Amino acid sequence: MSEGTIRLIFLLLALYVIIMIGVVFLVLLPMYVPLSEVLSSNPITVYPEGVAEVNPTLKFLEATIAAAWSTHGILGFRRFLSDLAKTERGMKYVNWLTVALVVVIVPMVIYAIMTL
Amino acid sequence: MKHDLLIIGSGIAGLRAALQAAYTAKIDIAILSKVQVMRSHSVSAEGGMSAVLYPDKNDSLELHAYDTVKGSDYLADQDAVELLVQMAPIEVRFLERIGVPWSRLPDGRMYQRAFGGMSVPRTTFAADKTGFFIMSTLYQNILRFDNIKQYHEYFVTKLIIENGEFKGVTALDLKTGELKLFLAKAAIIATGGAGRLYRFTTTAHSTTGEMLGLALRSGLALKDMEFVQWHPTALVPSGILVSEAARGEGGYLVNKQGERFMKRYAPQKMELAPRDIVSRAILTEIAEGRGFVHEESGMGYVGLDLRHLGEGVLNQKIPFITELAHKYVGVDPLEELIPVRPAVHYTMGGIHVDTYGRVLAPDGSWVRGLWAAGEAAAVSVHGANRLGSNSLSECSVWGRLTGEAAAKYAMEAPTPATDERYIKAAQGEESRIFDKLLHKETGGISVYELKGRLQDAMEQHFGPFRQGSTMKEGIPKLLKIREDFANVRVEDGGRVYNQNLKDALELDGMIDAALAVAYGALARQESRGAHYRLDYPRRDDENWLKHTVAFFNGGQIQLSYIPVRITKWTKFEERKY
């Protein structure tokens, strides 16, 4: 995959996360609870547990956000590591590590959300 | 180290030669430069490159050649001039194809501006950083060829020439401080001029011209060294160049009374007269008390008036001048006059070469395998005075010619054998530099003090207005400096990047080049172009229409003369502009 494509994915995932978090907080939750209550509670407790309690089907949406978010995070971490990789070989290790992280963490995150 | 072709110097001429040679033949080329390859002083050229690109009823090759010959005060070799004007447009188009961002007309053709001494606008330019753009484009194009090896910061200390044939050079690698021997089949010298012989100069700190001295020492000859050009407009007090483009775009020169004084010196062309005339006019104004006086340095100056040009012209066509004036003088050209005075700019003279850039020995025979191009060479297209913007054309044209010729020569020549003799020569050089110069306990004269003395002596005795009596006083001074050089002390004892040592070696060559200027100037009893003598204020075509050739004979400078080659322009008009 070319680096440009990776970057595109990276940015699109970020875009998805930014928009969906906004949508969840400002559009979906107010359908169940008053907006003032959403905006005055501790966000840490709203997402993800609170959302899941409001409507369990929203968990699927949450899972996609979390998957996108964690992939974005791993790719971002890769960017950080690639700045420290001084050789081509180092870069190869970084890429493998990235793949490994995606394979391990993304299912884990989805599992964590789904079992709320 | 062995290479097929050595290019000494990395200005426009050197890089152009490298490019042409690399394209012509798959040979092993090395560029040796005492600065980093893209830092040569050609980057500071501002004005433009003259070429008749679009001949029409106003302009023709003929006219360009005529302007050049007339500008040179008829000392130019006319066959060389014809070659120049013929090749210049080809070169401009070549540079266009390799990517120089020439300023354009709306229809996509190249824009041309007026320049001093040219009868019509024919100076192609890229804003007012033409030299820089050409240099950076050439440098980046060099990177295309794998067979060009660049040696950044290699200071050439000796040319090895044997039986009239070039063998190699020794060079000091500044980065490691080692002396290295380069053997090659051919070489092109493109080391530029010697502006730093004088104190007040537009040229870079690195334009010291020590290569000219080295050439003298290795038995080559220098031609027409007495012709040193003063550029009329250099910023006071730093000497930074204000391009002729400023006047080409319509700037005025005014004195203290606000008068455009050029009308008294060159009523027709006014500010766009050739440089020697404008320079002398400015200096006359200052001497007669009509100039301003700079408070801190005490230098006299006149004003360059660009106020009427408007912001558009200043920002589009001469932005660099605006920037320099603003930065280094603190003057806004839109509101105030720019303080300028003449400064040393160009050495018309250089290594004695023929029309095709082949280096000639004092007796006129070709030193096989050696070429010279650019300002370092005196092909003599500029004669006694160079017209603005002809130099970039010259560098490019002769860079191309020599590069091509040298590549062909190097293809056929046999590979140089590593001979004991060369190694011995290198060892001799090593002991000269490291034992005699570097690790010397005695002697207490600082390099910079001596350099200052040299510059002062040159400024004082061989300035723009010369006189027999003062020059006679100047020569012993120079000889004394030559003598004192033996006592020079290099205080930096290290090897790595020893600039002190480099400066000492530079000075060594500079003194010889200065002597060539001095003797040539004293001998030439006339006024011609940039060489102006108060005691002989007229041109003397009968006795002095000839080139001075200076060479070393037993450690002393000796002069001989060769005739000027004349083809078409046989009527020697007086230069009135």
Add this chain to the structure above:
Amino acid sequence: MPALTVKVKRFDGRKSWWQEYKVDIKSRKISVLDVLLKIKEEQDPTLAVRYSCRMAICGSCGMVINGVPRLACQTLLAEIKDDTITVEPMWNHRVIKDLVVDTEPNFEKLRKVKPYTIRDLKEIYESDREIGQKPEELEKYYNFAYCIECGLCMAACPVVATNPRFLGPMALAAAYRWSADSRDQGWPVRAKIVDTDEGVWSCHLAYTCSAVCPRGVDPGFAIQLVKAALMRRAKKL
């Protein structure tokens, strides 16, 4: 006369130390390079500074002055105001001696992006054709052709500091400059080179390169233009 204190970070191949010089100056209208040369000529000839044109066009004298990478010849004392000047060699480069650094890695990176017109070699070298260019086509790359290869952007770039593979602002700006030239046909070739981890995608938009560029080349912006072209899969810049 105001006395100036110049603190120079020295290095002689084995050890590194700070040295202080006191210089008397006549006016503040002189550049830091002038001050350094004065020190070199009058006090300490062992000080090594790379310099040449003294008019901010050759790009030799890049160094870090009072914590900002700048050209010594372009920094006037009048701009600094302070009476103490701290001078260090350019960051992110190997120091050879004192203020002289090894910039050759930069040139090697420049070579990697093929900074020359890519089109038929024969046409370039043997024909006598003028290709021509409209002023608006010129405008597209003109600003980026001003690069003097001084390496200040490389000194300022936080990515270059840790990632020696990163081509850096200088080379990437050159990649844009040549690809955007209407006479060049090499964008597909260069796109492959810069569309990598070493190329534009290691740029993190710190934009310090543009902030320190002595000639206003704005290399950071050139990198973003390349990125945008890659994102949009542009066929031509």
Add this chain to the structure above:
Amino acid sequence: MSSRRSSYINVEGGVENMRAGRGAGEWFRLINYERLYFTIQRISGLYMFFYLIFYRVLFDAFVSPSLVSSFDMTVPGKVLAALFLVFLAFHGLNGFRIMLIEFGIIRGWPLRNPIRNVPGLRRSRIHLIYNVLMIIIAVAALVYLPYLVTYGAVFRP
């Protein structure tokens, strides 16, 4: 390479191969404001990565959810959470700016002026407006989010 970090010590010996600058320390040098953004972006990204993956996911889902919930209510837990949210706000805002730039939506063009050259980004009006908005929102977030974390109700629908 080993000398890089210590090259700022005034006197040192035995350095054959000195590299000027601070290596990774260069990330924290401040010259222009975009560089500050870069620094915060990087720190916040790393912080969020570790906070989310190791604390929220690993601990919460796989080790002990109750421990996490109770730790969230303690002072250190609240500090960490507030920091996370503030960072998230900035990271998102600045990330969106980066996206706009990289997709070529914010453009501008460098101004070449003899006296003062202006980089292209500084001449883009959208970029300027975005910056102002971004700073306002970031400051608001800096106040509002910690406030929420400290005094906000636990969301129990």
